[in-house]
Amino acid sequence: MARRAALFLTCAVDALYPSVGLDAAGVLERLGVEVVFRNEQTCCGQPWINSGDPENGRRHALAFLATHEKEEAVVMLSSSCADTVRNAYPALFDDDPALCARFRALAGRTWEFCEYIHKVLGVEQFPAHPSPGPVTYHSSCRTLRGTGLRGVVEKYLEAMMGAHFVPLPENDRCCGFGGSFSVKFPELSGRIMEDKLRNIASTGARTVASLDLSCLTHLKGGAQKKGSPEIRFVHLAELMREALAGDAG
Amino acid sequence: MSGQVSRFRAASAEAVLNERLIAAVRHTADLLVSKREAAVSSMPDYETARARVKKMRLEALDHIEENVSRFAAQAQKAGAVVHHAADASEASAIAVGIATGKGVRSAVKTKSMTSEEAGLNEALEDSGIEVTETDLGEFIIQLAGEKPSHIMAPAIHKNRSEVADLFARKTGAEPGLGVEGLVAHARKVLRKKFLEAELGITGANFAVAETGTVVIVTNEGNGRMCTTLPPLQIVLLGIDKIVPELADLPELLMLLTRSASGQPISSYVSMTTGPALKGEEEGPRELHIILMDNGRRKMVRGPYREMANCLHCGACLSHCPVYRAVGGHAYGSVYSGPMGSVLSPLLFGKKDHAGLPWACTLCGRCAEICPASIPLPDYLRKLRGEVTEPGLKAGLASRLAANPALYLLGIKMMRRLLASGGRFVPLMENWKVARHPPQPGAGPGLRDRVPGGGK
Numbered sequence: 281m282a283r284r285a286a287l288f289l290t291c292a293v294d295a296l297y298p299s300v301g302l303d304a305a306g307v308l309e310r311l312g313v314e315v316v317f318r319n320e321q322t323c324c325g326q327p328w329i330n331s332g333d334p335e336n337g338r339r340h341a342l343a344f345l346a347t348h349e350k351e352e353a354v355v356m357l358s359s360s361c362a363d364t365v366r367n368a369y370p371a372l373f374d375d376d377p378a379l380c381a382r383f384r385a386l387a388g389r390t391w392e393f394c395e396y397i398h399k400v401l402g403v404e405q406f407p408a409h410p411s412p413g414p415v416t417y418h419s420s421c422r423t424l425r426g427t428g429l430r431g432v433v434e435k436y437l438e439a440m441m442g443a444h445f446v447p448l449p450e451n452d453r454c455c456g457f458g459g460s461f462s463v464k465f466p467e468l469s470g471r472i473m474e475d476k477l478r479n480i481a482s483t484g485a486r487t488v489a490s491l492d493l494s495c496l497t498h499l500k501g502g503a504q505k506k507g508s509p510e511i512r513f514v515h516l517a518e519l520m521r522e523a524l525a526g527d528a529g
Numbered sequence: 530m531s532g533q534v535s536r537f538r539a540a541s542a543e544a545v546l547n548e549r550l551i552a553a554v555r556h557t558a559d560l561l562v563s564k565r566e567a568a569v570s571s572m573p574d575y576e577t578a579r580a581r582v583k584k585m586r587l588e589a590l591d592h593i594e595e596n597v598s599r600f601a602a603q604a605q606k607a608g609a610v611v612h613h614a615a616d617a618s619e620a621s622a623i624a625v626g627i628a629t630g631k632g633v634r635s636a637v638k639t640k641s642m643t644s645e646e647a648g649l650n651e652a653l654e655d656s657g658i659e660v661t662e663t664d665l666g667e668f669i670i671q672l673a674g675e676k677p678s679h680i681m682a683p684a685i686h687k688n689r690s691e692v693a694d695l696f697a698r699k700t701g702a703e704p705g706l707g708v709e710g711l712v713a714h715a716r717k718v719l720r721k722k723f724l725e726a727e728l729g730i731t732g733a734n735f736a737v738a739e740t741g742t743v744v745i746v747t748n749e750g751n752g753r754m755c756t757t758l759p760p761l762q763i764v765l766l767g768i769d770k771i772v773p774e775l776a777d778l779p780e781l782l783m784l785l786t787r788s789a790s791g792q793p794i795s796s797y798v799s800m801t802t803g804p805a806l807k808g809e810e811e812g813p814r815e816l817h818i819i820l821m822d823n824g825r826r827k828m829v830r831g832p833y834r835e836m837a838n839c840l841h842c843g844a845c846l847s848h849c850p851v852y853r854a855v856g857g858h859a860y861g862s863v864y865s866g867p868m869g870s871v872l873s874p875l876l877f878g879k880k881d882h883a884g885l886p887w888a889c890t891l892c893g894r895c896a897e898i899c900p901a902s903i904p905l906p907d908y909l910r911k912l913r914g915e916v917t918e919p920g921l922k923a924g925l926a927s928r929l930a931a932n933p934a935l936y937l938l939g940i941k942m943m944r945r946l947l948a949s950g951g952r953f954v955p956l957m958e959n960w961k962v963a964r965h966p967p968q969p970g971a972g973p974g975l976r977d978r979v980p981g982g983g984k
Contacts, residue, residue, distance in 0.1 A: 287975060289974075289975060289976075291930075291940070293974070294937075294940045294974075294976070295940050295943050295944060295947070295969060296944075296947075296967050296968075296969050296970055297970045298970060298971070298972040298973065298974025298975070298976070298977075299970060299971065299972060299973070299974060300970075300974075301974045301975030301976070302973065302974060302975055302978075304975075305975055305978075317975050317976075317978065317979060319933070319976060319979045320933040321933075322930055322931055322932070322933055322936040323930040323931070323936065325927070325930075325931070328919070328923060328927050329910070330891060330910055330913075331910075331913050331914060331917070331919065331923070332886075332910050332911050332912060332913035332914025332915065332917075332919075333914050333919040333923055333927075334914070335919070335924075336919060336923055336924055336927035339927055339928070339931050340927065340930070340931050343931045421890070421891070421892035421893055421894070422893075424893075425892070425893035425894070425896075425897055426893070452894070453850060453892075453894075454850040454890045454892035454894070456850065456854075456890060457890065458889070458890025458891060458892070459890075459891070460887075461887070461888075461889065461890050461891075462960065462963075463956040463959040463960050464534055464538065464887055464959070465537065465538050465541055465542075465887075465888065466538075466959045466960065466961075466962035466963045467538070467541060467542035467545055467962060467963065468538075468541040468542065468545055468851065468854055468855060469890075469963055470545075470962060470963025470964070471545035471854045472850050472851070472854050472890070473963060473964075497967045498964060500964075500967070501960070501963075501964025501965045501966065501967055502963055502964045504964070504965040505961075505963065505964050505965045
């Protein structure tokens with residue numbers, strides 16, 4: 281039976297990286313998934329939830345539930361948004377057991393993009409990328425400690441890029457983005473970022489892949505400001521799409 | 530409220546430029562992180578122990594009043610005098626009263642964050658009593674006229690050559706001493722103080738209700754000197770440190786020292802039950818224990834209950850990306866790092882520490898390594914809403930962002946503004962301090978696949 285999944289884009293994709301939505305849909309379709317897309321989707325509400333504002337957070341959670349409850353699976357293009365749906369939503373309704381149970385059930389069917397490919401589709405390998413180059417992987421904090429996906433992206437990148445994949449030193453450390461933190465304390469955020477950029481430079485990578493575009497936007501803006509050599513910051517879906525397209529000939 | 534956020538921004542912006550400070554903090558913090566990692570990974574049942582400790586601590590909190598009374602009764606039975614202090618100023622007033630009543634002129638002291646909280650040194654010094662910090666880190670800080678910047682490694686922000694200069698300037702040490710020379714010098718200076726002191730002051734890492742015992746963990750032996758040499762001893766103890774049974778200690782100590790310094794156990798674990806008995810040569814003739822509340826009871830009754838389980842190991846500080854980038858002083862509180870950002874607003878006032886819950890990227894590393902499994906990021910999120918109440922603007926933004934048509938309109942506007950360099954984008958000036966503005970990438974996107982989507 282063919283699998284069916286609703287793709288959730290995130291604000292970052294809508295505002296800055298619209299093509300990544302198509303990349304991700306293309307990858308899933310190549311892997312045999314019927315991709316549906318709910319155009320009424322908006323923001324998951326993370327900015328409010330992370331500000332200790334459950335009241336406004338609940339509005340977004342309820343909208344998400346209304347849009348996606350009937351789906352067999354929801355696939356999200358960000359670990360931090362997936363973490364919000366899975367771990368923060370149910371807690372927003374702990375005084376309403378029936379509603380909370382519905383959020384828990386939905387949480388059980390919500391996945392981050394790469395996690396879905398790994399855990400649900402059981403994909404072990406990706407074909408070699410047609411033009412592999414030095415690449416490293418920035419694991420977001422919510423990938424490590426939210427959805428808890430460890431070692432999977434690295435495995436896929438090795439398959440696609442072979443020896444061109446170089447692990448990022450200190451990859452369990454935060455890049456300093458932190459949502460509103462990045463604009464509340466920009467000097468501090470920038471200082472934490474410097475270490476990340478230095479680690480990236482040490483790998484010699486020309487491409488940095490991640491599952492969270494918000495970290496990448498912060499890192500890319502920082503690299504540009506520092507006048508660092510042109511580095512491509514990409515969502516993993518983009519490299520996967522290229523690899524699968526190359527495979528098709 | 531945003532005034533406190535600005536305060537932390539200014540303090541952190543200044544700290545990140547202090548290369549010497551940051552290098553010193555990183556050096557020691559990274560060392561502590563790797564030592565902890567080695568100590569924890571060599572303990573096969575670490576996660577089980579952690580789960581048991583959490584359960585044990587939560588159960589103890591359910592009976593906190595019983596534990597406090599039982600501890601007080603047992604300590605009294607062992608010959609100690611027990612005092613109860615509702616807040617910091619009462620705690621230091623009691624200590625000053627005891628010391629001046631006995632005509633004390635000089636006191637030696639072990640490292641105690643509770644005493645920092647109570648402002649004890651200042652209160653004693655105001656009464657003309659000389660207080661000497663005997664923990665090496667605290668001794669350094671005291672000579673420098675500063676405050677501790679890490680709850681476990683108080684002088685983490687100073688490097689060896691700064692300490693050498695300080696010792697030469699303030700205590701007549703030979704200039705340019707190495708680490709061993711500095712330690713030997715401090716020992717010589719402190720030995721004299723230990724022998725002179727009429728009063729020993731300690732905090733406590735734990736206190737045992739079953740036996741009335743006070744437990745302190747040290748590596749330098751100074752704790753044992755403070756609890757055995759002076760004829761009078763005062764223990765200042767936060768009521769959260771009381772555990773029900775002696776049998777609870779081994780696991781707690783094991784987690785504490787591994788998390789704090791990566792040691793299976795500290796060099797010294799000093800346990801004091803009452804003053805010296807008749808015929809005993811060592812130990813204080815008189816022992817006073819001050820049980821300080823200072824906001825703890827209120828904390829235990831509220832939604833941040835588990836914060837009282839904190840072992841004060843300092844691991845969350847060393848692992849925190851923010852702490853590592855700015856050190857402890859930027860926080861402007863006795864307690865810094867993740868635990869300090871929760872504890873400071875709860876114990877010392879939300880208004881005065883409103884910036885701290887925001888001083889966090891929510892990376893989650895603290896919760897991952899906390900030996901007491903305290904949900905620090907969840908607490909920080911929740912506290913944000915209390916220190917900065919969401920206003921009308923937050924509600925309006927949420928309404929707009931949750932409405933599909935308005936959301937898409939907002940995205941379209943944002944893309945347009947960013948395409949022309951990001952002028953008029955909210956907070957763009959702050960973003961640009963460290964980064965170039967993002968440039969919106971080209972479509973088409975998934976929305977364009979939907980009839981009428983993205984329009």
